[in-house]
Structures are given as structure tokens and as C-alpha cells.
Amino acid sequence: MDITQVRTTQFHDGSTDDIFALTHDPLPDMQEGDVRIRMDTISLDPAMRGWTTNVKSYMPPVQPGDIMRCFGVAEVLESNSKYFQAGDWVTGFLGVQTHGILNQRELRKIDLTYGEPKDFLSGLGMTGYTAYFGMTDIGKPKKGDTVVVSAASGAVGSVASQIAKLAGAYVVGIAGGPEKCAFLKGTLKLDGVIDYKNEDIYEALKRECPKGIDVYFDNVGGQTLEAAISLANYQSQIVICGAISQYGDFSAIQGPANFLKVISSSLKIQGFTMKDYFHLIPEALKYLIAAKQEGKIVFREHMLEGIENFGEAMKMVYAGKNHGKLLLKVAK
Numbered sequence: 001m002d003i004t005q006v007r008t009t010q011f012h013d014g015s016t017d018d019i020f021a022l023t024h025d026p027l028p029d030m031q032e033g034d035v036r037i038r039m040d041t042i043s044l045d046p047a048m049r050g051w052t053t054n055v056k057s058y059m060p061p062v063q064p065g066d067i068m069r070c071f072g073v074a075e076v077l078e079s080n081s082k083y084f085q086a087g088d089w090v091t092g093f094l095g096v097q098t099h100g101i102l103n104q105r106e107l108r109k110i111d112l113t114y115g116e117p118k119d120f121l122s123g124l125g126m127t128g129y130t131a132y133f134g135m136t137d138i139g140k141p142k143k144g145d146t147v148v149v150s151a152a153s154g155a156v157g158s159v160a161s162q163i164a165k166l167a168g169a170y171v172v173g174i175a176g177g178p179e180k181c182a183f184l185k186g187t188l189k190l191d192g193v194i195d196y197k198n199e200d201i202y203e204a205l206k207r208e209c210p211k212g213i214d215v216y217f218d219n220v221g222g223q224t225l226e227a228a229i230s231l232a233n234y235q236s237q238i239v240i241c242g243a244i245s246q247y248g249d250f251s252a253i254q255g256p257a258n259f260l261k262v263i264s265s266s267l268k269i270q271g272f273t274m275k276d277y278f279h280l281i282p283e284a285l286k287y288l289i290a291a292k293q294e295g296k297i298v299f300r301e302h303m304l305e306g307i308e309n310f311g312e313a314m315k316m317v318y319a320g321k322n323h324g325k326l327l328l329k330v331a332k
Helices: 047-051 126-139 155-166 178-186 201-208 222-230 278-293 307-319
Strands: 002-008 020-026 034-043 071-079 089-093 099-103 108-110 146-149 170-175 192-195 213-218 232-240 268-271 301-305 325-329
Touching: 002 307, 020 307, 047 307, 126 155, 126 213, 126 232, 126 278, 146 155, 155 170, 155 213, 155 278, 170 178, 170 201, 178 192, 192 201, 201 222, 213 222, 222 232, 301 307, 307 325
Parallel strands: 146 170, 146 213, 170 192, 213 232, 232 268, 301 325
Antiparallel strands: 002 020, 034 071, 034 099, 034 325, 071 089, 089 108
């Protein structure tokens, strides 16, 4: 059978995001340990721009002509593996394609009694795990702490904000525009909200964080990180999860001008990726499933349809036009 894939045409060099092309090829033959899958939904993540940039990182770049890397959820149609059988649902780096042949080592089985397939790309997937480990293992908020989360209405930020609330912290979320801020205040019940598109971030942080900042969970970098450092309390924790404001040109990334405050205030700044925590995923999944079932945490997705719309969907990620975790249903 012929399948449809999205392949890269070049490395991302900052000049254009139009680096993807639809291709149609037959499926390869199955080998021992392989399974044949039907892709259901794929995840669109800010990290994808880094994956297509020819620079050394925590993962090798996607080479021009290769199927674009992505997290996905899929149904197993046929199996040459003793670990999987037809009808199982799986997740992993499945590639942007309608069907595929993957080795058993690349897959992890998911249990749909705990959620829909899409949930395992959102709150019960890498998005939720990233928020959980960044907040609980690095940020470590305590009752009464002031926690600030940037891109707080986004996929990771919304979960991280709620985890901090459940820990008893006073949580301030930064988002862009009235609709996203209303979601933070009305649905997530955050204690403070800042609209970075319509107010000065530094002045707004002073207003919403009168006791300073104890934990800052950063998803955007740039001026927002600089403002948070200015108001960070002595021995504050700064979690570097992402820097989407800096992803346009990896050759001209800028750091905060007030970086010496890291010394004077004994700040702890730590970056991370999920590569650091793969072995602890069951811990995060247990926490997130319980919080979901008890109604203590809300997952929000923004679903698009059609593999042919992958390129345009990627542009939405960097324009901040999605509301929650951006997903693409492969088949309409």
C-alpha cells in the first residue's frame, strides 16, 4: 500500500518555515520485531524547529529528505513482535505519516481506559511529563511560594501552572491576549495573570508578585526571562523548559542582560529535556492520571485535521495562535 508522509526539504536556516513536502511511497516490508501502524494523531511542538536545524543538540537533526520526526499515537494493524498485537494503541517518535513500519523498540503501549488517544500526546504524554518533572523535580514549589509560568496557557505551561497550584503555591501565569488570560483566570484559577501583548512584563510582574518570585518556569526566554530574574528572590529556582521567543534564529540567541543577578541572589538556573527523565515516565503518568480522574487538573487541546496541513500547523506554533496543546488529526 502507498502511504503519505511529510519529509523535510532542507535544514531550517531562519529564512523560511516552508521546508516540508508531501510524498507518497509504498510501505517497506516488515521484519522480525516490526509492527505496522495506522497513525491517528500527531503532536506539534516548538522543539521541531530545533530538530530541523543543523546544529548539535540533545537529538540529531532530521536530515533533508527524511520523514519529519514527531510524537504520535497510532493503532497497531499488524505485528511481527511478541510485545504488541493488532488492536493495541502505541505512542513514540512515529514520524509524520499516515501509516508506518516501526520496530518494537521505538514504541510504548498506551492504555485507553485512562484517556482518549489524544490525551497521550497532551496531559498524559510528553507534554504532561515535561511539566511534571520541570516543576516537581527542578522548581519544587512549596506552599506559599510565588510561582510564575510563562506561556502559561500553552501545552506545557498550563499543566505546570496547575501542578504548582496543587502544591499550594501562589501562581501567576503569563499569556498573550485576553482570551488566553481569561482561560488562566477562569478555568485554571490562577492567582494572577499577565497579558504580555498588552502590558509591560516587568511592571506587571511587580504588580502580581509583591513578594518577589520563588520559582520561575520559563517557556519563552528573552525579555520575559530577564524580567523574572530581576524580581527573583534569594535562592530562587529558575526552570528553563523552552525559549520560543528565541527560536527564529538559532545563530543570534540573546541571553538576559541582568545575568549577574544570578550571582548576587544565588539563583539556581537549570535547563532540561525529557531525555533526562525517560526512565521516570511511570511516576509522572501515575500522578497525571490520578489528578485527571480526580478532576484536579485540566488538559486543553487545539485540534487540526489533515496531514496535508502539517506545514501550516507548524507556523501556528511559533505565531502563538494555538490555544492549548496543538495536535493534528492525520486523517480527516
